[in-house]
Amino acid sequence: MYTQSFSVGDAAPALGTAAATRPIPFTGEEEARKLATFDAAIANDGRIEPQDWMPDAYRKTLVRQISQHAHSEIVGMLPEGNWISRAPSLKRKAILIAKVQDEGGHGLYLYSAAETLGTSREQMLDDLHTGRAKYSSIFNYPTLSWADVGVIGWLVDGAAIMNQIPLCRCSYGPYARAMVRVCKEESFHQRQGYESLLVMMQGTDAQRAMVQDAVNRWWWKCLAMFGPPDADSPNSALGMRWGIKRFTNDDLRQKFVDATVPQAKVLGVTLPDPDLKWNEERGHYDYGAIDWDEFWQTVNGNGPCNKERLATRVKAHADGAWVREAALAHARKQAARNAKEAA
Ligand SMILES: [Fe+2]
Numbered sequence: 001m002y003t004q005s006f007s008v009g010d011a012a013p014a015l016g017t018a019a020a021t022r023p024i025p026f027t028g029e030e031e032a033r034k035l036a037t038f039d040a041a042i043a044n045d046g047r048i049e050p051q052d053w054m055p056d057a058y059r060k061t062l063v064r065q066i067s068q069h070a071h072s073e074i075v076g077m078l079p080e081g082n083w084i085s086r087a088p089s090l091k092r093k094a095i096l097i098a099k100v101q102d103e104g105g106h107g108l109y110l111y112s113a114a115e116t117l118g119t120s121r122e123q124m125l126d127d128l129h130t131g132r133a134k135y136s137s138i139f140n141y142p143t144l145s146w147a148d149v150g151v152i153g154w155l156v157d158g159a160a161i162m163n164q165i166p167l168c169r170c171s172y173g174p175y176a177r178a179m180v181r182v183c184k185e186e187s188f189h190q191r192q193g194y195e196s197l198l199v200m201m202q203g204t205d206a207q208r209a210m211v212q213d214a215v216n217r218w219w220w221k222c223l224a225m226f227g228p229p230d231a232d233s234p235n236s237a238l239g240m241r242w243g244i245k246r247f248t249n250d251d252l253r254q255k256f257v258d259a260t261v262p263q264a265k266v267l268g269v270t271l272p273d274p275d276l277k278w279n280e281e282r283g284h285y286d287y288g289a290i291d292w293d294e295f296w297q298t299v300n301g302n303g304p305c306n307k308e309r310l311a312t313r314v315k316a317h318a319d320g321a322w323v324r325e326a327a328l329a330h331a332r333k334q335a336a337r338n339a340k341e342a343a
């Protein structure tokens with residue numbers, strides 16, 4: 001039984017204290033009972049809520065996953081935010097502003113969901129700003145042309161949807177509920193990206209070349225977004241048993257490839273993989289080898305934009321200090337006024 005490894009008692013009391021000499025006959029049973037309730041909820045596809053008992057490792061896994069997800073949303077605002085002032089039309093600018101704003105909103109829901117597990121937002125932001133916390137590596141690459149904005153919508157948001165739809169059924173209630181709205185918005189992001197590429201592909205040769213170049217640069221990075229292969233992803237199995245993950249990294253990657261190849265055909269672009277071909281026997285597309293060295297280099301801080309992205313976030317947080325202070329002062333004033341009126 002996997003749960004046994006989490007049946008860990010509290011720290012032993014110091015020798016000689018009353019607590020150390022007092023018998024504690026029911027601790028083991030109590031622990032086992034809580035664990036059994038938790039296991040039953042997971043087995044019955046129920047939801048774990050903030051007030052429910054949960055194993056420490058489950059809590060830690062969720063805090064890490066949800067905060068990394070939140071960080072990815074807000075760092076993800078940066079590569080596309082760079083293009084707001086250079087969007088080719090008012091229509092595209094309005095769409096892009098809405099999309100980037102959505103990503104900020106996703107970050108806020110997710111920080112709130114993580115806070116229900118007992119970790120403060122200050123702590124999570126501090127972890128991000130000091131480089132202790134990770135975020136999705138895909139955002140450490142530059143957006144070199146306007147076509148990158150379309151390709152990010154189509155492929156990066158498309159990959160995010162594959163990853164995130166199953167999270168709507170995650171065993172932790174606040175995360176699952178936040179993901180319902182996030183997924184609806186991600187779907188809009190994917191469609192606006194694809195539509196903008198369709199328009200460009202009906203344009204000039206230079207526009208078509210720009211789209212193809214962007215696809216060439218982003219395709220492999222999107223495949224790596226699903227994380228290391230299952231064989232190299234030991235935490236994945238635990239996440240599956242806890243109902244946090246519903247599909248393995250490789251399964252999600254395959255779903256993404258299978259869904260994207262026909263879209264690429266309609267668009268008229270070539271996916272940059274000579275090994276990409278339909279496998280009749282498997283009923284799936286085969287694809288070539290992913291460069292995991294590059295992936296890990298970027299995860300570990302050596303991608304082309306890691307330093308720039310982090311510096312931008314840290315500066316934005318520092319520049320926003322007066323807004324947070326003003327909001328707190330306003331809230332205090334409001335509370336005092338309400339208290340006075342109630343008196
Ligand atoms: Fe998002």
Ligand SMILES: [Fe+2]
Pocket residue numbers: 103157160185186189
């Ligand atoms: Fe998005």
